[in-house]
Amino acid sequence: MKTNTDAVLSAKSLRYFLQLIDNMSYTQAAQILGITQPALTQQIKKLERAVGSPLFGQMGKKLYLTDAGLKMEETAKALFSTVNNAVDSIQQYTKSDTGTISLGVLSTIEARVIDQFLIEFNQKYPEITLHVGFYNRTELWDKLDNNQLDLAVLYMPDHNATVKNMKQYMAKQIYPESVVFLTHNPETKFYKLAQHKWVTYPKDYYLPQIVRRFYATEFPNNELLTPVTFTAPYQLIKFAEQTDYDTYVSKSFYKAHKAQITLSPLEPKHETNFESCFIYRKNKSEIPRLVNFLKEWDKFINEKDYDSRLEEVKVNI
Template identity: 35%
Template sequence: MGKKLHLSDAGNTMLAATHEIYGILNQAADEIQQTTSATTGKIQIGFLSSVEDAAFDAFIAHYYTLHPDVEISFRMMTRHEIWERLENNQIDLAIMYLPDDTIKNWKPYDSRKIIDEELLYIHHDDTIAEDVPVRYQDATATPWVTYPEDYFLSHRLREAFKNELVDMPQGVAQFTTPYQLVQFVNRTGVNTALPTSFYQAHKNQIKAQANPFQPAINFELAFVYRKEKVDIPRIAAFFDEFNNYFSQQDYLSRLVANRVKLGE
């Protein structure tokens, strides 16, 4: 007798076939794009919504003055939306934090670091000296405002507290952008955690102190893309201009220069 095909086997076979078909279609689309011009067309960018965007807004405006026939589509997304659209070839580039374990198979992808980041403890305890690292158990006495639980920075915080065998601080509110977090901190006196770049760009508007954690919570901001994308002329030209722009003035300096005033 022949071997019976279980429903689970059939489902796995269909899923594998679907992925193969999507892979062929994506490759074909990229190969077509590789024959296009470096100075015309469209670039789809997915931008992590919890990242400060002022430096990128300024760069895209600069890029437009050089390449007015290249249309940039810049969309704020969650990290799960970003990975889904990368997988389906609906965006060309993602700007996000790494390392990210949302996707298990990195083989089709590559990344380019933009800056190194560190998560800072934002608080109102003026007995803590400036720049002194704060232990996790000392960061739990006051309630916190945080990102939603499925956001990258919330995930990194939970992992850091878990590794130190310390319970997460009491959460009293959740918001999806750093601007909202800071406005809540300023109005209520609760604590939070923010990337170094955002704090440095807005520290004069943040009514709280910043200290590193001990041990530190490090990560990076990076471009993520399918490997074939760099063979598309306008994507390669975009990267070249990005590197040139931030070599003239570094990312953090651009961020500070183009920062958006926080709401009152």
């Protein structure tokens, strides 16, 4: 039986297939891809005809990957990784002021200083195309692991990272972070925090894991009482300020917005030290435009330090 190789290896079909996996919704995936839902369905059907098996099943309104779909996902990611690695190898010999840089940023990170740097970098190197996206931690590690990003901005150390081989990555510190606990009563004793109600990030996010790691002995069952969670720091602050809940955010977020925050910071019992970092594959450290990007970052911070730039942030919460 002859296999329709062109259909199987269509880059467009595979890209659409991986996007549908990310969303598990034809409507959402089509919107992100900028195509119609029937066009997306047609590409998926094309793949299914080529492999001779359904790639997605449906239970109620929810999509799921079939065994064939899981195998195709593994194959598609491996193919894209191979192509991207080949492109990286070729681009190591290109100029430092042209090409494309794909940057992923953790959605909970205070990114205003990075935003300002990207504006200045773009003005200085207009021939470099910047693709910037905001993702959760799992998505970022997955995209790094599958070579879909050149750089990612993440918190480190990440003890819950699901990468295949951490040794293949390099980290460049952006800012030394810590957790800032915010409460309505500045006289609150730290050991009493476990008795309060908290609005925080979901428990699988980085900051709650840091809090559990550092304060396992202080908080019953290693958990604060958290009836409400949000995924954005702005929402945490707004909710806490308008209720009797307490919250916590990163040091960088607090410094950038403390003039507008009515809650009071508490002195922690232990320092919750971690870092925001640029993370990238070691094999990308020789690509001229990425080397140049990181050198320009150093110049940017040497001209004015990160703390000073944080305090210049003018954004309403």
